[in-house]
Amino acid sequence: MCDEHFKEDLTKYASRGNVTRRDFGALSAGVGLTMLLPRAADAQDVVESDVEITTPDGVADCYFVHPANGAHAAVLVWPDILGLRTAFRQMGRRLAESGYSVLVVNPFYRQARAPVVPEGASFADDAVRNTVFPMAQALNATTHFTDARAFIGWLDNQPAVDTDRKVGTTGYCMGGPMVMRTAAAVPNRVGGAATFHGGGLVSDQQDSPHLLIPDMQADFLIAVAENDDEREPEAKNVLRDSFNTAGLSAEIEVYGGAAHGWCPPDSAVYNEAQAERAWSRLLVLFDTALA
Numbered sequence: 001m002c003d004e005h006f007k008e009d010l011t012k013y014a015s016r017g018n019v020t021r022r023d024f025g026a027l028s029a030g031v032g033l034t035m036l037l038p039r040a041a042d043a044q045d046v047v048e049s050d051v052e053i054t055t056p057d058g059v060a061d062c063y064f065v066h067p068a069n070g071a072h073a074a075v076l077v078w079p080d081i082l083g084l085r086t087a088f089r090q091m092g093r094r095l096a097e098s099g100y101s102v103l104v105v106n107p108f109y110r111q112a113r114a115p116v117v118p119e120g121a122s123f124a125d126d127a128v129r130n131t132v133f134p135m136a137q138a139l140n141a142t143t144h145f146t147d148a149r150a151f152i153g154w155l156d157n158q159p160a161v162d163t164d165r166k167v168g169t170t171g172y173c174m175g176g177p178m179v180m181r182t183a184a185a186v187p188n189r190v191g192g193a194a195t196f197h198g199g200g201l202v203s204d205q206q207d208s209p210h211l212l213i214p215d216m217q218a219d220f221l222i223a224v225a226e227n228d229d230e231r232e233p234e235a236k237n238v239l240r241d242s243f244n245t246a247g248l249s250a251e252i253e254v255y256g257g258a259a260h261g262w263c264p265p266d267s268a269v270y271n272e273a274q275a276e277r278a279w280s281r282l283l284v285l286f287d288t289a290l291a
Contacts, residue, residue: 013259013269043097055150060109065093066101071162073290074155077104078175084114087266101160108135141207148182166191166290180209183216192289194221197260202235213242219289220250223278225260
């Protein structure tokens with residue numbers, strides 16, 4: 001997880017990725033960023049916009065992107081601890097090109113508009129951690145629930161969203177618990193949910209996300225980082241047992257050689273091969289669970 005082990009893990013895993021932070025900084029200055037994420041051969045034309053969504057706690061600035069024509073299943077994306085930024089806009093756009101109406105949110109809207117850190121910022125920098133940690137710590141199970149309901153309610157009122165189809169949701173790092181709570185907050189709408197190197201899915205606290213599984217109706221994909229599993233090896237087993245008991249389908253896998261944070265293309269530990277494998281599994285999940 002994003003914790004005191006980050007720097008030692010960076011040393012171990014950074015060389016396994018395919019794009020360095022310096023490479024990303026140069027690419028993100030222009031259209032080169034799109035080169036980091038392969039475009040599907042049948043990619044649809046999309047329309048994108050910055051939107052503002054009223055929640056019980058204020059107005060959230062978000063990114064909304066969807067196919068240029070028709071109504072499609074909605075997907076709610078919860079970014080990692082560095083928040084809504086270029087990399088997550090690109091990931092949202094890529095998902096929209098695959099036929100979904102995608103909302104990527106700024107989880108820190110109560111404190112600041114996105115981006116909350118400079119382009120190319122590294123979690124390895126003390127100043128960056130000192131900026132985002134207090135923002136992340138200000139969020140909790142209650143804010144996750146209220147935000148999830150507000151965002152999905154907004155999506156269901158958009159012409160580009162097919163409300164006859166289930167909603168999907170994805171989350172990265174701290175977005176993992178948000179995905180779990182979204183599935184529990186709006187169980188009649190969320191049909192497919194995925195977490196990638198999600199932190200804190202299982203704990204001994206009364207509000208542990210895994211305890212909400214009986215309240216969910218979604219199929220799940222839980223992609224676990226190798227180093228997260230090394231530190232919490234029983235978490236995946238608790239999740240498997242909980243999903244089995246609830247009668248829910250859940251694909252839970254440890255991605256060998258992939259560190260916490262391996263999926264976003266601007267991550268210092270980005271692992272292209274494993275990120276693409278996780279992405280392909282996400283598309284399979286949504287193809288079946290959001291029908």
